[in-house]
Amino acid sequence: MKAGLIATGVLLAATSAAAAVTSPPAPSADEISSLGAQNTILQKQLDLAKGKEFYLLLDPQSQTLKLMFRAALLQEYRVAGLEVGVPQVLYRSRSDSSDWEGRVWEGGTLDPGRELDRVEVQAPPPTAEGTEIEVTVPQTPEEKYPVPSRYHIRFTGGLSIEIRPPADAETSKGFWAKISDGFASWWADARAASRSAPTDTVRLHVVLSRKDAESLYRALPPNTKLLVVPPRS
Amino acid sequence: MIDNPYSFAGQDEPKPRRERRMSVVVRAPRRRSWIGLLTVIVVVAAAGVIAARGTGYAYAPAPRRASLPAVEVPSQAGAARKLQAKLAAQNKQLAAALDKLAPSGVYVVVDQTQNRLYIMNDDRIVRTSVCSAGSGMVLKASGSSKKWVFDTPRGVFKVRNKISNPIWKKPDWAFVEEGKTIPTNPADRFESGTLGKYALYLEDGYMIHGTLYTRLLGRSVTHGCIRLGPDDLQAVWDAAPIGTPVYIF
Numbered sequence: 001m002k003a004g005l006i007a008t009g010v011l012l013a014a015t016s017a018a019a020a021v022t023s024p025p026a027p028s029a030d031e032i033s034s035l036g037a038q039n040t041i042l043q044k045q046l047d048l049a050k051g052k053e054f055y056l057l058l059d060p061q062s063q064t065l066k067l068m069f070r071a072a073l074l075q076e077y078r079v080a081g082l083e084v085g086v087p088q089v090l091y092r093s094r095s096d097s098s099d100w101e102g103r104v105w106e107g108g109t110l111d112p113g114r115e116l117d118r119v120e121v122q123a124p125p126p127t128a129e130g131t132e133i134e135v136t137v138p139q140t141p142e143e144k145y146p147v148p149s150r151y152h153i154r155f156t157g158g159l160s161i162e163i164r165p166p167a168d169a170e171t172s173k174g175f176w177a178k179i180s181d182g183f184a185s186w187w188a189d190a191r192a193a194s195r196s197a198p199t200d201t202v203r204l205h206v207v208l209s210r211k212d213a214e215s216l217y218r219a220l221p222p223n224t225k226l227l228v229v230p231p232r233s
Numbered sequence: 234m235i236d237n238p239y240s241f242a243g244q245d246e247p248k249p250r251r252e253r254r255m256s257v258v259v260r261a262p263r264r265r266s267w268i269g270l271l272t273v274i275v276v277v278a279a280a281g282v283i284a285a286r287g288t289g290y291a292y293a294p295a296p297r298r299a300s301l302p303a304v305e306v307p308s309q310a311g312a313a314r315k316l317q318a319k320l321a322a323q324n325k326q327l328a329a330a331l332d333k334l335a336p337s338g339v340y341v342v343v344d345q346t347q348n349r350l351y352i353m354n355d356d357r358i359v360r361t362s363v364c365s366a367g368s369g370m371v372l373k374a375s376g377s378s379k380k381w382v383f384d385t386p387r388g389v390f391k392v393r394n395k396i397s398n399p400i401w402k403k404p405d406w407a408f409v410e411e412g413k414t415i416p417t418n419p420a421d422r423f424e425s426g427t428l429g430k431y432a433l434y435l436e437d438g439y440m441i442h443g444t445l446y447t448r449l450l451g452r453s454v455t456h457g458c459i460r461l462g463p464d465d466l467q468a469v470w471d472a473a474p475i476g477t478p479v480y481i482f
Contacts, residue, residue, distance in 0.1 A: 024314075025310070026313045026314060027306075027313050027314060027316075029306040031317065032306050032313065032316060032317055032320065033306075035317065035320040035321060035324060036320055039320060039323050039327060042324065042328060042331060043327060046327055049331060054387075054482055060295045060297075061297075067482070069388075069389065069480055070334060070335075070389055071331055071332075071334035071335035071336075072335055072336050072340060072342075072478070073353070074480055074482050075342075076356075082294070083292040083294055084292065084293055084296075085290035085291060085292040086290065087289075087290055088287060088288065088290070089287075089288050090284055090287050091287035092287075093291065101296075114346075116369055117369075118369050118370070119368075119371070120370075120371040120373060121370055121371065121372050121373065122375065123373060123374050123375045124412035125375045125376065125412065126375065126408070126409070126412055126413055126415070127414065128414055129413075130408075130411045130412045130413040131411065131412030133411060133412065137449065138368065138452050138453060138454060139452070140451055140452055141346055141347045141451075141452075144453075145346070186285065189289035189290050190288045190289045192289075192290075193289050193290055200290075203290050203292075204295075215347065218346045218347050219344050219347055221387055221482050231297055
C-alpha cells in the first residue's frame with residue numbers, strides 16, 4: 001500500500017516536472033516576420049552608418065526626424081505631424097504609395113535650393129609692409145538664407161519630404177495673404193501632379209515647428225539620404 | 234357716284250389722319266434667362282472647385298501599423314523556434330554593430346551653416362555655443378593662378394592635439410590676403426595671441442580655437458577653422474579630450 005502511494009507520488013511529480021520542461025508554444029508568423037523586418041531595417045541603418053553621406057532617419061513612431069552621420073546623431077527634430085500624399089488628377093491617383101517605408105532614398109536636395117554665394121577676392125600685390133584690406137562684415141545665416149514657409153527635400157526616385165510649419169504658426173498672416181498662399185500652393189501641387197511624370201510620386205508632409213523647419217533648411221548638407229523607419233508592431 | 238349700299242352711314246368718310254409717333258419699347262428683363270445664366274455660372278464654378286480639389290496631392294495619415302513582409306514560417310514548432318532564435322541573434326548582432334559605430338560619451342557637433350557648436354554626451358546636447366565657421370570665400374593670389382577656398386570641411390574628425398596659449402604658424406594665404414610678401418624665413422610666420430587661449434587641432438590644419446574678433450561670432454568669417462568665444466572654448470577644452478570625435482556638417 002505504502003509502496004503504491006510512493007509510486008503514485010513519484011509519477012505525479014515526474015508528470016508535473018515534464019509539463020514544466022515542455023517547450024514554449026511555437027512563434028507566430030507575425031512574430032517571425034516582425035523580427036525579420038526589424039533586422040532588415042537595422043541592416044539598412046548599418047549600411048547608412050558605414051557610408052560617407054549624411055542621412056535622415058524619419059521615425060513616425062517616435063515622431064522624430066534625425067540628421068545622422070556615421071551612426072552619430074547630429075540634429076533631432078520633433079515631428080508634429082506626418083501625412084503621406086500621392087499625386088492625383090480629377091480624383092484619380094497617379095502613383096502607388098506603398099513602397100516608401102523601409103527603403104533608402106538617395107540624393108536629397110532642397111527645393112528651393114540654398115545657394116552658397118561664393119565671393120571671389122583678388123589679393124592685392126604683395127609689398128613688404130602689406131596693404132590695409134577692407135573688411136566687410138558678412139550677413140548672419142538668418143539674413144543670408146531666408147527660409148520659405150514651405151519647402152521640399154527631393155530624393156532621386158520620386159519621394160519628397162514637404163516641410164511645413166504647423167497651421168497655428170500661420171495666424172499672423174492676413175486673410176488675403178492666406179488666400180493667396182493657399183492658391184499658390186494648390187497651383188504648384190496641381191501642376192506637379194498633372195505632369196506626364198509627376199514631380200513627386202510620393203510626398204511626405206512633415207510638420208515641424210517653425211524654428212526646427214528653419215534650422216533644417218539651413219543645416220541640411222547636400223546629397224543627404226533618407227530612411228523612413230516603419231512602425232514596429 | 235353710287236352710294237355703297239353696304240356701307241353704314243358715315244363709314245366712308247375720310248379717316249382722320251393719324252399722327253406718326255416714334256416710340257421706344259423697353260423690354261422688361263427676362264428673369265428666366267438670368268436664372269439660367271446664374272445656374273450655369275454656379276455649376277461651372279462648383280465643377281471647377283470639385284475638379285480642383287481632386288487635382289494635386291491627396292494626403293492621408295501615415296500608417297501606424299507595419300505592413301510585414303510575407304515570411305515562410307516552418308510548420309514544425311521546433312523549426313519555427315529555431316528560426317526565431319536565429320533572427321533574434323542576428324538582431325542582437327546588428328544592434329551591437331550599429332552601437333559600435335555610434336560615438337559613446339562626449340562628442341562635438343558643428344553646424345557650419347548656422348555657426349553653432351554642440352557638445353554632446355550620448356545623444357544629448359550638453360552645451361550649445363555660437364561659433365564661426367568658414368566663409369566660403371575664394372582668395373586669388375595676385376600675379377599667379379594660385380587660389381584658396383575658405384571652407385570648413387564636412388565629415389568626422391578627431392581631436393588630435395590640444396595646445397594652450399597656441400602660437401599660430403601663418404600659412405601662405407594669411408600673407409597673400411594682407412598683401413604681404415610670403416616670408417622665406419619660417420620664424421617670420423609665427424604669431425601669438427591670435428588663436429586665443431586654446432587650440433584643439435583636428436586634421437589637415439583645421440582647428441577649434443579662440444578669436445580676437447568675438448563680435449563676428451555667429452557669422453561665417455573664418456578661413457576654415459572653428460572659432461569660439463572664451464567661455465565656450467574653455468567648455469570644449471574641458472569636455473573634449475584627445476581622440477574626441479568632431480562631426481562637422
